[in-house]
Amino acid sequence: MEDIIAIKKDGVIYDTQTSILKNIEGDAILYDNSPDALEVIRHSTAHLMAQAIKSLYPDAKFFVGPTVEDGFYYDFKTSEKISDTDLKTIEKKMKEFIKKKFPIEKKSYTRAEIEEKFAGDELKAVVLRRVEGEITTYSQGKFEDLCRGPHVPNTRYLHNFKLTRIAGAYLGGDEKNEMLIRIYGVAFADKETLKEHLAMIEEAKKRDHRKLATDLKLFTFDEEVGAGLPIWLPNGARLRSKLEALLFTAHRKRGYQPVRGPELLKSDVWKVSGHYQNYGENMYFTTIDDIEYGIKPMNCLGHIKVYQNDVRSYRDLPLKFFEYGVVHRHEMSGAMHGLFRVREFTQDDAHIFCTPSQIKENVIEVLDFVDAIMRSFGFEYTLEVSTKPEKAIGEDAIWDSATQGLKDALDENGISYGVDEGGGAFYGPKIDIKILDSLKRKWQCGTIQIDFNLPERFMLEYTDENNEKAQPVMLHRAILGSFERFIGILIEHTAGEFPFFIAPTQVIIIPIADSHLEYAKLLQKEMMMMEIDCEVSSKNESLNKRIRTAEKQRVPMILVIGDEEVAQKSVALRDRRERKQYNLSKEEFYTLIKEKMNEVRF
Ligand SMILES: [Zn+2]
Numbered sequence: 001m002e003d004i005i006a007i008k009k010d011g012v013i014y015d016t017q018t019s020i021l022k023n024i025e026g027d028a029i030l031y032d033n034s035p036d037a038l039e040v041i042r043h044s045t046a047h048l049m050a051q052a053i054k055s056l057y058p059d060a061k062f063f064v065g066p067t068v069e070d071g072f073y074y075d076f077k078t079s080e081k082i083s084d085t086d087l088k089t090i091e092k093k094m095k096e097f098i099k100k101k102f103p104i105e106k107k108s109y110t111r112a113e114i115e116e117k118f119a120g121d122e123l124k125a126v127v128l129r130r131v132e133g134e135i136t137t138y139s140q141g142k143f144e145d146l147c148r149g150p151h152v153p154n155t156r157y158l159h160n161f162k163l164t165r166i167a168g169a170y171l172g173g174d175e176k177n178e179m180l181i182r183i184y185g186v187a188f189a190d191k192e193t194l195k196e197h198l199a200m201i202e203e204a205k206k207r208d209h210r211k212l213a214t215d216l217k218l219f220t221f222d223e224e225v226g227a228g229l230p231i232w233l234p235n236g237a238r239l240r241s242k243l244e245a246l247l248f249t250a251h252r253k254r255g256y257q258p259v260r261g262p263e264l265l266k267s268d269v270w271k272v273s274g275h276y277q278n279y280g281e282n283m284y285f286t287t288i289d290d291i292e293y294g295i296k297p298m299n300c301l302g303h304i305k306v307y308q309n310d311v312r313s314y315r316d317l318p319l320k321f322f323e324y325g326v327v328h329r330h331e332m333s334g335a336m337h338g339l340f341r342v343r344e345f346t347q348d349d350a351h352i353f354c355t356p357s358q359i360k361e362n363v364i365e366v367l368d369f370v371d372a373i374m375r376s377f378g379f380e381y382t383l384e385v386s387t388k389p390e391k392a393i394g395e396d397a398i399w400d401s402a403t404q405g406l407k408d409a410l411d412e413n414g415i416s417y418g419v420d421e422g423g424g425a426f427y428g429p430k431i432d433i434k435i436l437d438s439l440k441r442k443w444q445c446g447t448i449q450i451d452f453n454l455p456e457r458f459m460l461e462y463t464d465e466n467n468e469k470a471q472p473v474m475l476h477r478a479i480l481g482s483f484e485r486f487i488g489i490l491i492e493h494t495a496g497e498f499p500f501f502i503a504p505t506q507v508i509i510i511p512i513a514d515s516h517l518e519y520a521k522l523l524q525k526e527m528m529m530m531e532i533d534c535e536v537s538s539k540n541e542s543l544n545k546r547i548r549t550a551e552k553q554r555v556p557m558i559l560v561i562g563d564e565e566v567a568q569k570s571v572a573l574r575d576r577r578e579r580k581q582y583n584l585s586k587e588e589f590y591t592l593i594k595e596k597m598n599e600v601r602f
Pocket residue numbers: 043047138146147148149150151
């Protein structure tokens with residue numbers, strides 16, 4: 001009985017305090033790392049932190065302390081200055097309270113009673129204005145806090161936590177309000193999981209793509225240019241263009257045709273599509289000759305115009321148009337983050353126009369494409385079906401059949417997936433592709449969306465088998481999502497150790513002495529002819545220093561050239577990816593790198 005920390009009934013978690021008080025019976029939630037248990041543990045740890053803060057800073061006033069992914073935070077204020085170095089002191093105090101094994105008790109109050117209790121606390125006044133129905137508090141030791149729960153029964157359950165970060169947060173998230181202090185923490189049910197998680201955070205910091213991009217000279221941002229507008233440096237641009245080239249060929253092989261629409265389209269056409277009304281707040285507008293234009297946030301309309309440029313028959317379908325579409329979307333200035341969230345990015349975007357009966361096979365074909373790409377980069381991934389959101393265009397019946405179409409395609413092919421209710425795009429349901437990186441973090445990347453709405457709005461048609469007019473279905477799909485985001489993820493996934501086929505510099509040749517330079521340059525020339533990016537490192541530095549520099553740049557293959565290599569027409573190879581060193585004849589080496597390039601099959 002002892003390790004039951006809460007129960008669950010009809011999807012609602014009741015802590016033991018509540019279930020005993022109200023005689024509610026349900027499924028037991030045990031003290032472990034299950035999502036339900038962690039919810040209770042993390043929220044209770046937020047209160048424990050508040051208790052510690054209150055005892056250290058007696059004038060502290062508290063706002064709200066919800067759970068977030070992996071942990072919790074609490075927003076509060078105090079007249080004293082709190083910084084990162086105080087987190088340790090707060091943690092220490094929390095540990096004292098754990099040792100005291102305070103029972104955590106729940107009490108009920110009338111509104112008048114609670115207003116008297118928290119009189120003079122302006123933050124509690126804001127919280128109370130939001131509370132409807134029963135008003136309850138939880139207390140542990142001398143600390144009592146307004147809350148509806150759920151909480152663990154005793155502070156002794158809360159040992160596996162760490163306070164991770166201190167930040168500022170506007171009251172209620174509104175920039176017009178005062179700034180509160182927010183402390184974040186993580187919590188788990190056991191020490192090992194906490195330790196693993198903290199190690200993962202450390203590793204993630206080391207792999208931060210913004211830091212690695214600076215070290216490896218991949219991309220940069222410039223205040224003078226503007227926030228969220230990436231500038232690709234030669235190394236980053238090389239990596240990106242290789243990815244683009246590989247993907248271009250893969251699209252052609254799979255029957256896609258490259259097309260290209262304009263960056264600016266009249267606002268009127270965005271009104272027809274519904275973007276103006278439903279997506280306008282994320283768009284940028286400009287006026288030319290007194291006419292308003294919208295800068296495209298998506299590439300769909302250009303492709304619709306390509307479709308409309310010809311008379312289409314069922315025999316032509318499916319038609320697959322693709323474009324590396326540069327799009328602009330307005331992101332809040334605080335939301336931008338390296339390449340993960342930017343205001344300008346390029347999608348690997350395609351639109352498939354097909355008959356309703358072709359939906360399933362096309363969805364499956366796209367999923368096969370996704371699988372080939374993800375495997376090439378060593379990514380695991382999951383799929384999620386997102387259904388109709390609150391803000392949406394189109395009839396319910398259309399939404400239902402489109403959503404069912406996606407699920408059927410997955411079910412019939414035995415592909416497992418999750419469901420995100422209400423997570424669809426405003427014009428149709430979608431399958432989201434979520435990448436799992438080497439640190440087991442999940443990233444939203446590509447999507448496949450079924451759209452009956454835009455074909456209707458633009459009155460798209462084709463002639464069917466009976467020589468009658470019919471409406472095609474439009475599938476929007478992107479596999480990487482955007483080059484920016486995908487490359488950002490790839491940098492963190494590989495820690496900058498890119499696979500050979502995509503590395504900005506694939507081979508670096510280090511001649512030991514000047515007498516070896518001529519042969520080094522010959523090798524470079526021959527490799528450049530094979531479309532292998534290759535550099536000669538002939539700086540006036542020691543051999544070891546030059547090897548270290550090449551390793552720091554994470555170049556996959558380093559060739560050291562000395563007397564023997566020149567005489568034998570061979571190379572001494574250090575393969576960083578395979579962590580091996582060996583000698584090969586020049587021809588053997590060329591065969592090896594050609595094989596490596598051919599290994600990639602999208
Ligand atoms: Zn609470």
